[in-house]
Amino acid sequence: MFLAWNEIQKNKLRFVLITGVLMLVAYLVFFLSGLATGLKDLNRESVDKWKASGIVLTEESDKSLYQSSMSIEQLDDVQADETAILGQLSAIAGNGEEKANVSIFGIREDEFIMPEVTEGDAFTGDNEVIADSSLKESGFIVGDELQLSSSEEKLKIVGFTDKGRFNASPVLYTDLDTLQRVKFGEGAQTNADRINAIVIKGDMLDDLINDEKLEVVEIETFIENLPGYTEQNLTLTFMIYFLFAISAIIVAIFLYVLTVQKISMFGVMKAQGISNLYLSKSVIAQTFILAAIGVLVGLGLTLVTGAFLPAAVPVSFDIPTMLIYGSVLILVAIIGAVFSVLTIVRIDPLKAIGG
């Protein structure tokens, strides 16, 4: 630490530069991780809110809520601690001024997927809906009449709930009858028993159903199969992992150049009997100091930027994830320093005497 810190103090500029590079990499990593979390939330927050363990879909739907269609009677074939039926329809809803892509959930208000109302009231009568609060930011308010793209029916917003987005669309929660009318129009009567899925709570997911046309999907698997979800995540995760590799290489190159410049000095020190261990520890300590400062400043900068971003940008910072990424960054920086350590170990103190 002694050597490491004194060198940093003496040669501020070069260490500020490398810390700056690390800071920018950390900033990018944190921001991408925020974006990844934000995009995840966009897709899954309404599902996470259920705190469900699984969802029953038809086997032929291939884990897609949109393609799954079953009869309400099939509920009898599902033996779970708790169940909730779910009908779904994607539509465009407009209040005359604004239009939004929405997902309409038909549910029963006494079942566990019923959302908590944060503003206004819960739906009670026909065609009343609780809307996700993100619609408020798009200009929708309680009392709005909504025209739908696929139906003559008009829906009325009676309340809002938070964290109600599904697969990047805000959700309108309503009762099953309303959904059927919107979904099937004149055929609503004949299709009154059609639902998309049964959401279940309980520990055991095996042997819950005795209908081979149905399949129990774990909630995490269900989310991963949402259109675009996994692809989006993999892209961002891949970028983050790539940044880890880049920062390791940047640190490796930078420290290696610094170490090569100091070969004669290390040679003299080794000739004087200062051990490899001491010198190596010094380089590692130096890397740790630089990386830690870089990561901390990057973290601060990310949070500051996050506070000033418009709500439309889907960033949401998950502090534990960011702390893990920060630690990984520091760790890979130290791995980058290993090259320099190897160089130091290989320096022949004899060279210092000049043979």
Next chain:
Amino acid sequence: MTTVLELKQVTKTFGSGHKKVEALKETDFEAKRGELIAIIGPSGSGKSTFLTIVGGLLSPTSGEVILNGQNVTEMSEKQRSHIRLQEIGFILQASNLIPFLTVAKQMKLLDKVKKNNMTGDEIEQLYEDLGIGELRGKYPSDLSGGERQRVAIAKSLYSNPSILLADEPTASLDSDRAYEVMELLQRETKSKNTTSIVVTHDTRLISYCDKVYNMTDGVLKLYEENA
């Protein structure tokens, strides 16, 4: 006077076959406490080889090096590194000092890596003896050549090593500074009762030394002994 360093039939050859170079022919050598010894000779004569073997940086091809009763030739690199740290003070031509440490911190570093540390008063005394007290807050780049060499000597004297090895300590200095450095080495060798071996090709310096050896083509011969 006690013998500090003893070389018994030490030889060093580099390479093999027809490329074989005998850098050091069979050499016996002895140094006692309080002695300032100079080894002179042209470059390529083998005097640096001699110094590196004495300093435990290079293993001899045959023979034994005994420092303070310990056989250095039989030691592992790690043990030799330890011996260098605790028993030997090196003064090298240049860059002996760490560029990013002030004079005081150069000492502090030794304080951290060595065992039998000097007390604050002893360090003060050392600063005073070498006339570098004023320089303690300065970086090596702010020092003159002579000042740098004085600091290097102070470093090598830290915690009283058994032996001081100096490789061309006056190489980059003008005559006055060179004499000053040699006077200092002489004084410190006597007052600390240590042993100093100075390798140089500068014959002006030999008047300061108790013994002068001449190295020619790997053969070490006693050249002059000042009583």
